[in-house]
Amino acid sequence: MMKYGIKLVYLLIVLINFNCTKNDISKPLQNYSKLNDSLYKYAQDVYLWNDKLPHYSVFLSQNTIKGNTEEDILRNEIFAISKYAINNSTDKSYEFFGKLPLEPKYSRIVAHQVSSQSERNFGISLVAYNDSLFVQYVIPGSPADNEALKRGDKILKINTQAVSFNLSFEAYLEQSLKDDRLELTVVRNGVEADILLFKEYYNASPINHLSLLNEQTGYISLLQFSNISAAQLQDKINFLGGISSLIIDLRYNNGGFVNLVEELANLLIPYSFNKQIMRKERYNTVMQSGLAFSLLSQPLVKDDGTPIYINGHAASLFDIDYSIDANTYFFNKKTGIPDLKKIVFIVSDKTASASELLISILKPYIKTKIIGVSSSGESNVRTFGKPVGFFKLMLGRFDLYLSMFQNFNKDDEGGYYDGIPADVTVIDNVRYDFGSIADESVKMALHFIEGVKIDSLKQNSRSSIGLKEMKSVAPGPELLIRSF
Missing domain, CATH: 3.90.226.10 (2-enoyl-CoA Hydratase; Chain A, domain 1)
Incomplete structure (x- = not known):
């Protein structure tokens, strides 16, 4: 059969499971649906390490796939699939991820979503230096960029609440970043300023x-x-x-x-x-x-x-x-x-x-x-x-991303x-x-x-990025960074 050299446009990106709720795999198994059969068939055909997968009946006998929802069950099946191919240089599976050892590093399944090139947000990332909070980066074209915020700006207050480092403030900060309105008190070169941000859709530049x-x-x-x-x-x-x-x-x-x-x-x-x-x-x-x-x-x-x-x-x-x-x-x-x-x-x-x-x-x-x-x-x-990379496969109401090529x-x-x-x-x-x-x-x-x-060396001021000129924060003591 003739095959065609059509080049797919795809993403090479880290897919993160934003559902932080741990799956309770001790609860009774829900009905094993046809989607699970289809998922394994896709894996046998397209998974990069498909040669390491056993026959489906053997896979079922070796793995008890449980979960609270259909998505949980499918996710746990992918995790079981990911454990078969072992990287000889590490003696762990190719998809082992030390930071999340109960999830595959690459392969994912997510509820189908309509993709969008724009996202409504402030366009700012904050980072902590032990007892201080700083702007880590600003997305060009964002509300934060329009207010001339930049990397190195020190944050003194969030919505009039002074920055501190305890559980209650971290919870407050997390909630504040979800709100549509954010007021910041920042200091740069010893000068304080109050800045008000509103979430917007915008054309971001990478x-x-x-x-x-x-x-x-x-x-x-x-x-x-x-x-x-x-x-x-x-x-x-x-x-x-x-x-x-x-x-x-x-x-x-x-x-x-x-x-x-x-x-x-x-x-x-x-x-x-x-x-x-x-x-x-x-x-x-x-x-x-x-x-x-x-x-x-x-x-x-x-x-x-x-x-x-x-x-x-x-x-x-x-x-x-x-x-x-x-x-x-x-x-x-x-x-x-x-x-x-x-x-x-x-x-x-x-x-x-x-x-x-x-x-x-x-x-x-x-x-x-x-x-x-x-x-x-x-x-x-x-x-x-x-x-490794992949392209999306449709599986019922889910988007399936299995590691497909290296x-x-x-x-x-x-x-x-x-x-x-x-x-x-x-x-x-x-x-x-x-x-x-x-x-x-x-x-x-x-x-x-x-x-x-x-x-x-003298830095040339020539730049193609039209950001407003503001002086950088004066250096302080060397401290380690902790990200939120």
């Missing part, structure tokens, strides 16, 4: 800072790979001109759309490497062989939900070619930085998925260093560790299940704004790039 640090070194901070067109991204990168070195700050970037990662990679790759291998997607042998018949029930649709037709019939995900050759992608550079020599990535344990893919893609071609930033005092930062770069590297290790780790110093050469991570990046004393 690039929260872009500047030239000197004639040959640029800096860009991306919060996510989304909410920006290819043309807009080209304009931002072309602003940097013919620099030879670039600092890419991905410390809070948990992923996004792969097509934007590819677009950025094309803008950054030197012309001398054009048309060479960018990345490969590797599916299991059932999918590569075109035998994943369960995908016949998954329609292939356009962005607006209308069906795609191939040779007169409504296409399904079964019609796509999942072979390695059909899923090997090459650089296609048309514009951007012509001859980039060095890249320094700033990462944290929140740097995940599409962000990790960008690092992996460029590492074989451009001299690369990775600087980790820690908010908890850890000395050896690693990124989140998500080299990404590899030109050198067939892609096994960073435990994260990509940083070459050096420094404190995530929230007192300094993005791109400031007073920030320890930027200092270290410049050290790698130029090997000169930081004090001898």
Whole structure:
């Protein structure tokens, strides 16, 4: 049967289960529905490690799947499925997640939701330094951005209540951030100001800072790979001109759309490497062989939900070619930085998925260093560790995301299940704004790039981000960060 090289547009992002209620698996088993049978059939066809799964009857005899709701039961079935494939380098399952050991790290099922590119919020993230509360970052275009709040602003009061660090205040803060109205008293450079925010829908930009640090070194901070067109991204990168070195700050970037990662990679790759291998997607042998018949029930649709037709019939995900050759992608550079020599990535344990893919893609071609930033005092930062991807499968009223393929770069590297290790780790110093050469991570990046004393460098004020100019908070004692 003919298969077609249709490229899917999908997300590489960390899916988090926001339901914090623990499943009570001691309660009686609800009726095991047809959805559970279908889920296992999908896993046998498309799960990346399907060769490790037993026959369905054996699976049922080995696992007692319980839960309070249908979603709980399905979620627990996915967890049971995820335990079969063992990573020999860790002796744990590939989907083991130390922070949530009773949930798979990647695969998820969620109640079906209509996706939206915009979200109504304040556009601000706050973080604690033991006895002080600071702005961690502000989303460009948000209400917080419109009021000129910025990273490093110290929060003195929330809705007239003085900041403190106890359970009652944390509960108050959590509730305040859910409200539609938020009043902040902030201090910057010794000057206090009262700022009133209202939740709004807005067009967010993922690039929260872009500047030239000197004639040959640029800096860009991306919060996510989304909410920006290819043309807009080209304009931002072309602003940097013919620099030879670039600092890419991905410390809070948990992923996004792969097509934007590819677009950025094309803008950054030197012309001398054009048309060479960018990345490969590797599916299991059932999918590569075109035998994943369960995908016949998954329609292939356009962005607006209308069906795609191939040779007169409504296409399904079964019609796509999942072979390695059909899923090997090459650089296609048309514009951007012509001859980039060095890249320094700033990462944290929140740097995940599409962000990790960008690092992996460029590492074989451009001299690369990775600087980790820690908010908890850890000395050896690693990124989140998500080299796998998936696309959505519809399962009743649920959206199913099973780990389906692994990404590899030109050198067939892609096994960073435990994260990509940083070459050096420094404190995530929230007192300094993005791109400031007073920030320890930027200092270290410049050290790698130029090997000169930081004090001898003068930061170029040229910037394409039209934020209001305000001075940064004066430095205080070195403290660790605790996130809410």
